[in-house]
Amino acid sequence: MKQGQKMMDGETIHRNINGGWMRPAVFGAMDGLVSNFALMVGVAGGSQAVGIENTTAIVLAGFAGLLAGAFSMAAGEYTSVASQAELAMAEIEIEKNELRQNPDAEIKELAEVWIKRGVSETVAMQFSKELSNNFEAFADAHTSEEFGVTAGDLPSAKMAAISSFIAFAAGATVPLVPYLLGSTKIVYSMIISLIGLFGAGAMVSLVTTRTWWYSGTRQLLIGSGAAAITWFLGTTIGAAL
Numbered sequence: 288m289k290q291g292q293k294m295m296d297g298e299t300i301h302r303n304i305n306g307g308w309m310r311p312a313v314f315g316a317m318d319g320l321v322s323n324f325a326l327m328v329g330v331a332g333g334s335q336a337v338g339i340e341n342t343t344a345i346v347l348a349g350f351a352g353l354l355a356g357a358f359s360m361a362a363g364e365y366t367s368v369a370s371q372a373e374l375a376m377a378e379i380e381i382e383k384n385e386l387r388q389n390p391d392a393e394i395k396e397l398a399e400v401w402i403k404r405g406v407s408e409t410v411a412m413q414f415s416k417e418l419s420n421n422f423e424a425f426a427d428a429h430t431s432e433e434f435g436v437t438a439g440d441l442p443s444a445k446m447a448a449i450s451s452f453i454a455f456a457a458g459a460t461v462p463l464v465p466y467l468l469g470s471t472k473i474v475y476s477m478i479i480s481l482i483g484l485f486g487a488g489a490m491v492s493l494v495t496t497r498t499w500w501y502s503g504t505r506q507l508l509i510g511s512g513a514a515a516i517t518w519f520l521g522t523t524i525g526a527a528l
């Protein structure tokens with residue numbers, strides 16, 4: 288039983304490295320970069336249309352966009368993960384009640400899982416019976432076989448919210464960096480954002496099957512397309528004001 292627990296823990300660590308935090312971190316950062324880059328370019332275009340490039344307005348828009356986007360991402364992520372965990376906890380409680388009310392049938396049910404995989408009936412029944420002496424481990428075995436989760440394995444909504452806030456904010460900071468270093472020209476934001484888009488896209492290839500240059504170029508095109516649209520809208524609306 289200790290061996291089984293250890294294997295399950297190892298599996299958890301493995302899964303977290305691949306899909307747990309890496310994926311939302313990269314996608315959250317890309318989200319922040321694309322949306323803030325497009326927002327700042329839109330304001331730059333709009334202010335250029337009415338005369339001069341308004342650095343104050345661009346930087347204010349950048350900070351507001353960073354905070355608004357990061358809070359909205361965190362809130363969305365919190366709600367999504369929390370409701371998912373609550374749903375799983377409710378299912379786990381139902382399963383635990385079944386284990387308490389019908390322990391013999393549940394011992395047999397778990398044994399059958401192993402019998403189907405080729406374990407002999409004697410060994411499977413003995414294993415299941417012994418495991419049932421530890422109620423929590425027995426419940427974990429049932430819930431992970433039946434719907435793929437255990438009580439200790441549920442993602443934390445708070446951690447999900449904090450990490451998506453940080454990821455979005457990190458991406459959204461990229462187009463602001465030249466201004467923080469004293470620049471007054473949107474063109475430097477554009478250059479660093481395009482580099483950032485390519486880099487973020489290339490990083491996505493680590494969790495997909497695409498090559499780094501394909502993912503990088505695709506992200507570069509999507510991000511610069513979004514910025515081109517907001518630039519066009521900004522200049523059009525700016526000129527109309």
Ligand SMILES: [Zn+2]
Pocket residue numbers: 382385393396429433
């Ligand atoms: Zn069961």
